[in-house]
Amino acid sequence: MILRAAAAVFVKDLRTEWRTRVALNALLLFAFSVLILVGYAVGPTRLSLEDRPVVNSVLLWIVLFFSAMTGLSRAFVNEEETGTASALRLSAPPAAVFLGKLLSNLALLGVVMAFVVPLFLALMSFGIAAPGLFLAILVFGAIGLASASTFIAAIVAKTAAKGALFAVLATPLLLPPLVAAVTGTRVAATEPDLAAGLDAVRLLFAFDGIMITASFLLFDAVWRE
Template identity: 50%
Template sequence: MSRLLVEALAVAAKDLRTEFRTRVALNALGLFALTVLAAVSYTVGPYRITAEDRPFLLAVLLWIVIFFAALAGLDRSFVKEEESHTAPLLRLAASPTAVWLGKLGFNLVLIYFLMAILVPLYCILMGYKIQLVGGFALILVSGGYALAVITTIVAAIIARALTRGALFSVLSLPLLLPLLIFLIQGTAGAADGTAETVTSTLRAVLSMGGIMTIVSAMLFPVVWAD
């Protein structure tokens, strides 16, 4: 277990060093998110939505921005290994489980970094008031984890495909749509103070994240070896 953890941390640290040097995924995530946020805040704004519709519609817009920003950058975790021809060396240096955990950790850092910047800006620009702040934070954390787990295994599957950009979206969306629906409902519940909705959302999202973690851990060694 200790060796697995050391290898996973080494993989994540390698990816983070590379990313901070090149900033490819960070730029893709940040530019897409800020561009969409600016467009949404300018065209919709906090005053063009009625008070009754605001909790739900602003939750929809928030998660659409987060999801598509994530799709714009989270596929890089395995693609860059194939493009730089370092995947064979990584197969020799670390076990498949350690590689998967390291890549998952890298994607978690990216998605939480995106959320830490995007969500406060969104709430300020759109005038989005959250009544259950603690529940909202838990939804963001659990939703970010589920999003990272799904995109990590899909990125591994499509890494060597010629049309990987299109394949990443095609394979990710069926898995992400149910998650998106739950997260929108939970965020709307946190905004209007409905604790029952937040609780049921957390159960659903944590269940999805747990199931995808188990499936990914079992599937990744096969994908990585082929």
């Protein structure tokens, strides 16, 4: 029942997004501009070989983080601004709304990552020694980014200063997973051994689990406010 309602919210979000593609285009353009900036200013050759893994993994996650900050608050801000939130409140249970919004944000972030990550690797000549570990870090990192952003978006949608507040509230929550993701990416770039990055994956997994559980427990109060 909840899963079916969540799927309906998810499909509705994809459909409305596909009609205008505002969020998707904004996100992709933003990510692309930042990529160009980073690629031009830092480039593949400016860094010494030993600095490359550290600087590149930080830059990659900064690009992904700022992209998430520009686009992912729309999930709820849009509903409140167009006045469709009340209709949604009536037609689906809160847990389903949260799950649906989480999935649509995750899909959005997934598209952005599929675009940004290969381009970044090519632009910066950033080699990855352990692709499996890198993929795991990307997946769990994306889940962490999307889950925290979705919950914070639900909060800021009810306040006056939506845009400014979104980044302020989300950043402190996202710092631990981002640090883990950066560390994991650096390890994936240098160590072919999959086990070397297990600590980072474990930390990301734990954060994702805590964040999603806490969001489900508290979303009800925020959504009904």
